[in-house]
Amino acid sequence: MSFNNSDDPRSTAVDQLEAFGLSTYAARTFVALAGLGEGTAKDVSALAEVPRTRVYDATAELREHGLVDVQQSTPKRFTAVSAETTGRRFRREYTHRADALTEALDGIEPVTPNAEQRGVWTVTGREMVSDRVVEFVDGASEEVVLVTLDALLTDDVASALRSATDRGVAVRVCGMDFSATEGSGDRLPDGCGFESSRTWSGVPAGRLLMVDRSRTLASVVVDGDGEHPPGERDETAIWGAGDNNSLVVVLKAMFAWLNGE
Amino acid sequence: MSFNNSDDPRSTAVDQLEAFGLSTYAARTFVALAGLGEGTAKDVSALAEVPRTRVYDATAELREHGLVDVQQSTPKRFTAVSAETTGRRFRREYTHRADALTEALDGIEPVTPNAEQRGVWTVTGREMVSDRVVEFVDGASEEVVLVTLDALLTDDVASALRSATDRGVAVRVCGMDFSATEGSGDRLPDGCGFESSRTWSGVPAGRLLMVDRSRTLASVVVDGDGEHPPGERDETAIWGAGDNNSLVVVLKAMFAWLNGE
DNA sequence: ATCCGAATTAACTCATATAATCACAATAAG
């Protein structure tokens, strides 16, 4: 009658271990050993739902990952490393993997960085949109104009804006809510040249971004019924690049109009 | 005739992406798009070895990971995010996973932390041994005595020793080589009370660790022919816990003898 | 409007990996 609640520490631990590339037997064996502290194959097989004869394979797999130590006695005894050590191991390994991946991809990317582009691209997901915003701001060389909901101005975005300012890019940010300009004034560099947030009443809530007058992004929070913390609500964005890109032309005009008023 | 050299950026990128849980089609599609910057299913299928009809599955998978944007035209066009964004995405996701794993495991670990233990446990691998050293030092409450090869005194170990000192643990460290005491004097806290490294001439090179006089570890570098940078060479360690543990008793006596001389 | 070719989606087959079972050898205790 062991129910697999997702809030059960054991099942979450198993899930994460499998995400880190372990087999289910190895994952279950490890959490069993973490609970036991120390035990034999029989102990593990009784606690975790792993066939006794497969515990040896599972512990061998875990041993190669440095997660289990073994006592050469009969019966063999197994012990798991601490929770902190486990986390540290995987954190390091996958940080290295991410570094290697970034480096490898850097050696692949095309010579033509971001030429003219005809169409309009779509992204969905709050985090995904934030990634694009950061990517575009990181690529800015002259100017960044951003209008955003306060709740969508995450630390990632704020730090990207700050580093852009630091390297001499003219950054202008404006919040769509009332709280934006004051509440996060300390997280942002100076230079929010826009007028009050009343300008944006009636505009679909989300973000508007223009970088170097040649890359623009517009997003809306779907199911945005006005509740303040969008939280889990999804966000959908479109973006385009190139001086003659239709979306770029439209947003460029829009920003110029707002600025001129 | 496309040879799969392991130093080829493309194949390393594919390997890493697969380690991050992507299917091989998705991984190959992504590196193809990273090289193209932008392209259709046909383009991808020509460059990466992915059946054209499966490029759509692959890009859908990539889209859910926030790695690819789509242009809703015919033919559909796909584009990959930058190398930096890719790395940032996975780095964040797997850092969160490691945190969740540590937290879940913390809620599982047994009440009896580290009681008396009869036998002796074995670990192999330089990194694995370092992990145990860090784990034991982190668990120290009174005293740490460590004798180690200079090359095995990694930053992880050094910082663990420092934080132990900071919380009031008496830490004594001694290098087995001549260079140890001087070369890394700045990385370590004060209190290396041992005599010169001549004491250890003839002793198999590796590490000796004693924590609170109740947990000890001894390691040797296998194939240790005396060359200074052990580099890839493997390390094998044994450790034990408990006041009456045989290994603890032996090493306790050994340290007492060295100290008394 | 209709036809044709390309693009896209969906369904299917097959291979590989891994979960699960079984049979047997080795070991320790009675």
Add this chain to the structure above:
DNA sequence: CTTATTGTGATTATATGAGTTAATTCGGAT
């Protein structure tokens, strides 16, 4: 010596995913 238990190896079943094929949709040309 017998017997229960432990460890190792081989075997089967199943599920995932790679690879292929067919069916549908779509845009452009007749």
